[in-house]
Amino acid sequence: MMTISQSGLNFNPIISIAIFIVGTGIVILCQILLLRLIKSYVTRMDKPPLDVINGINILTKFISMIAILYLFILAFNASIENIIIVSAILGSIISFGSAQAIQNFIAGLYIVFTAPFGIMDFISLDGKEGFVQEISLNYTKIKTIDNTYHFIPNKKILSTNIINYNNKIDKKDKNSEFLSFDNLQKLFSTEIINYSFLWGVPLGDYDSIVNKIEKVCVKYESTFGNQPEFFLFNVSHRLQFKFMVKVDNKESERLENNLTDFRDELALQFH
Amino acid sequence: MYFIGFGLAYIFQIGPEFILGLSTVFATAIGFASTSVAANIVGGLYIILTRPFGVGDFISTQDKEGIVQEIGLNFTRIMQIDKTTVTIPNSNLLNASLENYTLNLAEEIKKREVKSQFKIKEYSIAIPESVTKSIYDTFEQDEIVRYSSMIQLKLNVTDPSIPLNFAKRSIMEVCDEFKDVFGYPIRFYFGRHVFRQDTYFVITTANPYTIFNNYPLFLEKIVRKIFMNLQETK
Numbered sequence: 001m002m003t004i005s006q007s008g009l010n011f012n013p014i015i016s017i018a019i020f021i022v023g024t025g026i027v028i029l030c031q032i033l034l035l036r037l038i039k040s041y042v043t044r045m046d047k048p049p050l051d052v053i054n055g056i057n058i059l060t061k062f063i064s065m066i067a068i069l070y071l072f073i074l075a076f077n078a079s080i081e082n083i084i085i086v087s088a089i090l091g092s093i094i095s096f097g098s099a100q101a102i103q104n105f106i107a108g109l110y111i112v113f114t115a116p117f118g119i120m121d122f123i124s125l126d127g128k129e130g131f132v133q134e135i136s137l138n139y140t141k142i143k144t145i146d147n148t149y150h151f152i153p154n155k156k157i158l159s160t161n162i163i164n165y166n167n168k169i170d171k172k173d174k175n176s177e178f179l180s181f182d183n184l185q186k187l188f189s190t191e192i193i194n195y196s197f198l199w200g201v202p203l204g205d206y207d208s209i210v211n212k213i214e215k216v217c218v219k220y221e222s223t224f225g226n227q228p229e230f231f232l233f234n235v236s237h238r239l240q241f242k243f244m245v246k247v248d249n250k251e252s253e254r255l256e257n258n259l260t261d262f263r264d265e266l267a268l269q270f271h
Numbered sequence: 272m273y274f275i276g277f278g279l280a281y282i283f284q285i286g287p288e289f290i291l292g293l294s295t296v297f298a299t300a301i302g303f304a305s306t307s308v309a310a311n312i313v314g315g316l317y318i319i320l321t322r323p324f325g326v327g328d329f330i331s332t333q334d335k336e337g338i339v340q341e342i343g344l345n346f347t348r349i350m351q352i353d354k355t356t357v358t359i360p361n362s363n364l365l366n367a368s369l370e371n372y373t374l375n376l377a378e379e380i381k382k383r384e385v386k387s388q389f390k391i392k393e394y395s396i397a398i399p400e401s402v403t404k405s406i407y408d409t410f411e412q413d414e415i416v417r418y419s420s421m422i423q424l425k426l427n428v429t430d431p432s433i434p435l436n437f438a439k440r441s442i443m444e445v446c447d448e449f450k451d452v453f454g455y456p457i458r459f460y461f462g463r464h465v466f467r468q469d470t471y472f473v474i475t476t477a478n479p480y481t482i483f484n485n486y487p488l489f490l491e492k493i494v495r496k497i498f499m500n501l502q503e504t505k
Contacts, residue, residue, distance in 0.1 A: 098300055107307065158360055161335060161358070163356070164358060206491070206498070206501075206502065231487035
């Protein structure tokens with residue numbers, strides 16, 4: 001290696017450029033040939049994994065990039081100082097570029113440690129409601145009621161308001177009276193999901209509205225294991241009711257499977 | 272981690288300059304990346320020190336209303352009227368506008384006294400007139416909650432539409448009825464009328480949970496009174 005770089009001293013600029021261009025051509029040619037070889041081998045398999053081909057693509061490009069860089073240093077006989085300058089610039093570019101990725105990574109660690117929510121909690125995040133499936137290093141994966149998976153970058157979670165519908169009921173604090181947790185303790189194990197949503201009803205006879213809603217709530221008592229509660233939350237061109245559906249955390253599938261039916265039934269009462 | 276680093280440095284004869292350079296690059300990346308985490312922690316300290324609100328206060332921020340349960344180093348938790356808990360990152364609280372419905376009674380009375388002393392015209396309705404120092408002394412309570420809310424009344428739901436005067440009388444009756452429940456008189460005023468009549472309420476009470484428990488009932492009464500014509504059984 002040393003001999004080549006020392007002999008590089010004797011090249012005049014035109015020869016240096018020529019060596020660099022020819023060398024770059026050879027490297028690119030090698031890359032294409034290598035890629036073809038690997039691809040022909042991979043495609044011979046029954047099911048060529050797409051991820052592997054993609055990975056190889058990126059890897060070969062990366063290797064050839066480094067090779068071209070090395071060639072540049074050899075051809076123009078760059079001194080140590082120049083190499084340091086180039087690597088410092090490259091280093092800062094890489095570190096700035098990867099800030100986003102590292103941000104997500106750190107946010108992931110942060111979420112795991114501070115635990116605003118845990119796995120299988122029912123949460124509302126950034127307008128999406130669902131069960132937390134996984135808190136990975138980059139994304140938090142939640143499954144919504146209609147069984148779609150949403151991937152939310154961890155970075156975003158740090159600046160979003162989170163509603164966690166899971167409540168631990170063995171907590172003995174001053175709010176237990178308000179939450180009437182003492183009564184719930186007999187009904188539920190240790191953790192409940194207290195899911196709430198807003199529902200608008202057209203203006204009309206208040207008593208019959210309440211009767212209709214109550215009818216649905218009573219009907220769904222056995223489905224959820226607890227009668228859904230509701231109260232008048234706001235008045236605009238409609239009467240806006242808040243519904244609170246309580247489900248034992250161990251039986252979260254009750255909420256998952258029946259919530260849409262419950263809402264449909266409510267809608268059918270008024271439209 | 273360190274041992275592996277030093278081992279590698281020894282094997283490949285890497286000088287300390289190289290390690291220093293490498294660690295600088297990594298430190299910069301990690302430093303930039305953890306700004307959002309740092310913002311939350313600084314936000315937490317800031318809230319604890321400047322005290323824009325305390326635990327047990329009734330606050331409203333970013334469309335979320337509730338009673339503060341916990342101010343942590345990273346998150347602040349508030350409980351909403353539907354008994355759900357919202358976790359708000361402290362950095363959000365630093366950037367968002369915030370309403371604190373809980374007032375320090377002693378401070379407000381002092382403000383009022385200062386105003387009357389210097390004959391400054393009272394422009395704030397922070398505490399109801401009925402609250403005087405003597406009441407404050409007898410109840411020995413130092414904080415009140417002054418909750419403001421808005422509803423919209425669709426008065427043209429019937430034909431002919433409900434007169435505003437009737438709505439006003441109905442609301443006054445309900446407010447009188449709930450005076451004892453909340454412990455203080457309820458103020459209300461009408462806002463602009465665009466399709467619906469905006470109606471604002473100012474409810475004063477000693478305990479925020481009183482509002483949580485009784486506000487739905489209060490609304491229910493108002494709806495029943497004003498939209499009486501919609502009732503099927505009169």
